[in-house]
Amino acid sequence: MHARTIAAVLLAGTLLVGCAAADGAPAEAPPASRTPAASPVTCGMWLALGAEPTDAQLVDAARRYPVVVLNAWEVAAQKRLRQLNPAVTVLVYKDLSSTRSYPAARDGLMPSGVDPAANPDWFATDTSGQRIEWRPFPQHWQMTVWDTGYQRAWADDVSAETVRNGWDGVFADNDIADLSFYSNAVLAGTSGVDETNRRIRDGLDRLVTTAGTELEARGKLLVPNLSEARLFPGRWTEHSRFGGAMEENFAQYGDDGSLITWQGDQWDEMLRGATDGKHLTLLVTKTGDDRSRDGAAERAGFAGAALLSGDRTCWTASPTGDYSQPGWSGYQSLSLGAATGPARRDDDGVWTREFANGWVALNPTTTSATVTPPTGMRTPGGSPAGADVTVPGADAVILVR
Numbered sequence: 014m015h016a017r018t019i020a021a022v023l024l025a026g027t028l029l030v031g032c033a034a035a036d037g038a039p040a041e042a043p044p045a046s047r048t049p050a051a052s053p054v055t056c057g058m059w060l061a062l063g064a065e066p067t068d069a070q071l072v073d074a075a076r077r078y079p080v081v082v083l084n085a086w087e088v089a090a091q092k093r094l095r096q097l098n099p100a101v102t103v104l105v106y107k108d109l110s111s112t113r114s115y116p117a118a119r120d121g122l123m124p125s126g127v128d129p130a131a132n133p134d135w136f137a138t139d140t141s142g143q144r145i146e147w148r149p150f151p152q153h154w155q156m157t158v159w160d161t162g163y164q165r166a167w168a169d170d171v172s173a174e175t176v177r178n179g180w181d182g183v184f185a186d187n188d189i190a191d192l193s194f195y196s197n198a199v200l201a202g203t204s205g206v207d208e209t210n211r212r213i214r215d216g217l218d219r220l221v222t223t224a225g226t227e228l229e230a231r232g233k234l235l236v237p238n239l240s241e242a243r244l245f246p247g248r249w250t251e252h253s254r255f256g257g258a259m260e261e262n263f264a265q266y267g268d269d270g271s272l273i274t275w276q277g278d279q280w281d282e283m284l285r286g287a288t289d290g291k292h293l294t295l296l297v298t299k300t301g302d303d304r305s306r307d308g309a310a311e312r313a314g315f316a317g318a319a320l321l322s323g324d325r326t327c328w329t330a331s332p333t334g335d336y337s338q339p340g341w342s343g344y345q346s347l348s349l350g351a352a353t354g355p356a357r358r359d360d361d362g363v364w365t366r367e368f369a370n371g372w373v374a375l376n377p378t379t380t381s382a383t384v385t386p387p388t389g390m391r392t393p394g395g396s397p398a399g400a401d402v403t404v405p406g407a408d409a410v411i412l413v414r
Contacts, residue, residue, distance in 0.1 A: 041394045043311060044343035049077055054349045054368060055318040056080065058295055058327040060184075062106055063337035066090050070339060075101060077341070080293065080327045082106055082184045086119035091180065102293070104236060105180040107171050109220060110187040110213075112136075114152040122174070126167035126185075126224075129154070135163045139198040147195035155196065159216025168224040175233050182234025182256055188221065190214055190241035190248075218251065225255030236293055243277030250282045257286075257293025257325065264298045264313040264377075266305075272313060272377035272407050275364070284356065287321040294326045300342075301332040309408045315344040316373040316409035320356040320366050347371065347393060347413060359384065363404055371413045376404040389414055 049057060058080040066074070066083070071090055074081055075097035082104045083090055091103045112129035127135065136144045137155040145155040157163050175183055191210050192198065200209040225235040234256030242249040242260075252258055260274065260283070267273040274280060287294045298314025305311070311330050318328035329340040350369030358364050361382040365374045372386050383403050390398040390412040402410050 041392055041396070042343075043308060044346050044393050046343055046346035047077075047341060048346055050346055050348040052348065052350065053345055054322040054347075054352070054371075055296075055315070055345070056325075056327040057341065057345055058082070058329050059339045060297070060329070060331075060336045061087070061090070061339070063335045068093070072097060074339060078327075078339070080104070080295065085122040085124060085174070085178075088122075088178050091178070095179075102181045102234075104182050104184040104234065105175060105178070106184050106186060108187050109167070109185045109217060109237065110158055110189055111147060111150075111153045111155055114154060122178075126171045127156070127163065128170075131166060132162065135160060135166075138201045140201055142201065145192075145196050145198045145200075148197075149195060153195075155192065155198075157216070158220050159212050161219075164216075164220045164223045167220060168227045171224060172227045172231055172233070175228065176231050180233070182236060183224070183228060184259070185221070185224070185235055185237040188217055188237035188239045188252060188258075190245060194240075214245070214248075221252050221255070229255050234293070236295065242282075243273065243279035246278040247282070249279045250286065253286055253292050253294075257295065259293075259295035259297065261297045262299065263296040263328070264310060264317045266302065266310075266407060270304070270379045270407055272317075272375075274317065275362075275377035283321060287323040287326050288355075290324050292325060294321055294323070296321070296326070296328040297331050297340075298328070299334050300330045301334060309405075311342055311344070312409040312411060313375055313377075313407065315342055316375040316411055317364075319349065319368075319373045319411075320364050320375060322352050322366070322368075344393070344411060347411070349373075349413065369414075371411070373409060373411050374402065374404050375409040376406055379406040381405045384410075386410075386412055 056079040057077055059074050059078040060082045071093050075094055080102045085105050094101050094103055107126045108124055112125040117123050135157050137157050139145055147153040203209045228235045236257045237252050238259045238261055239252050264272050264274055286292050296318050300310045302310055330342040331340050349371030353367045356364055356366040362378045363374055363376045363382045363384050367387055374384050376382050381403055383401050385401050386398055398412050404410050
């Protein structure tokens with residue numbers, strides 16, 4: 014995920030953003046405010062999964078985050094959030110693809126969708142007949158997501174628990190497209206890596222449909238954490254149709270330094286879904302990536318989310334990636350106002366969108382580009398914008414009126 018030294022200077026009527034100022038001045042920091050805008054262009058969310066939430070955090074979350082994801086055993090925290098703000102959407106974490114062999118359950122509630130002891134045949138095996146452990150996550154085991162019995166049990170068990178414990182829906186993690194991120198194993202009965210991954214993808218297609226249909230019938234949401242959808246046309250649309258989906262690597266750097274979210278069909282599918290008012294579009298930007306200097310990832314993530322601005326588009330900056338602390342960006346305090354039109358792409362590949370009180374430009378390419386903002390714009394810190402702005406590759410410009 015790319016680096017760039019950012020600063021803003023006015024020079025010959027052009028706002029240069031993304032290159033060091035001549036005097037070595039640092040880039041303008043995002044606003045320091047932790048107060049959400051009254052009508053934000055993108056709502057905040059909290060993936061409260063890395064540590065048990067404190068009451069102080071819950072009180073803060075109730076006014077800051079319209080969407081919160083909690084572990085299955087945090088039922089008391091869910092009820093506390095509802096007491097503080099009944100409008101918050103609270104989702105329960107469940108893993109689509111793996112179970113754990115370490116003690117993961119609390120009060121009989123577990124992060125997986127099925128009990129790992131329910132059926133030994135639901136553990137996937139490799140060509141040697143061995144169960145498949147996820148390399149980055151010891152004691153996480155790949156399950157047979159293509160097995161109709163596993164699919165039915167996952168849907169039944171998770172739906173019943175979701176209704177029983179009063180969740181708004183399910184955050185379904187590990188809707189994966191490629192096993193190689195977790196293991197080099199080849200599934201038993203497949204001819205190689207490609208067939209292994211196809212079996213997993215096809216199985217998850219059916220599992221999402223089975224679980225989503227059952228949850229929807231009970232008035233609940235299914236929001237998968239979907240990976241690599243940009244590589245498979247239609248997958249974002251299909252998997253988000255029961256309540257929405259999450260892109261955990263939003264505005265992620267590719268090997269060449271470009272932002273891969275804007276490659277493939279997924280972006281166009283996200284644009285369509287974000288405007289229908291029905292589906293949650295959840296976005297996480299890993300702002301702690303060491304290739305992001307002077308806040309480029311944070312700017313790109315916020316601006317990209319603003320391009321998708323809608324009633325149910327929620328974004329968070331994640332500096333650590335472990336979700337141990339609530340994420341927040343000062344850009345979320347900016348009152349940009351309502352969008353005055355859709356997001357637009359110019360011939361250089363730069364995306365822009367205008368709002369009643371602001372404007373964003375995002376450049377997902379590796380090459381700097383010059384664009385013309387609306388008149389009367391300034392930086393969040395108050396500096397007037399020039400007639401043109403230069404947006405470096407893999408960076409963004411955020412302006413206000």
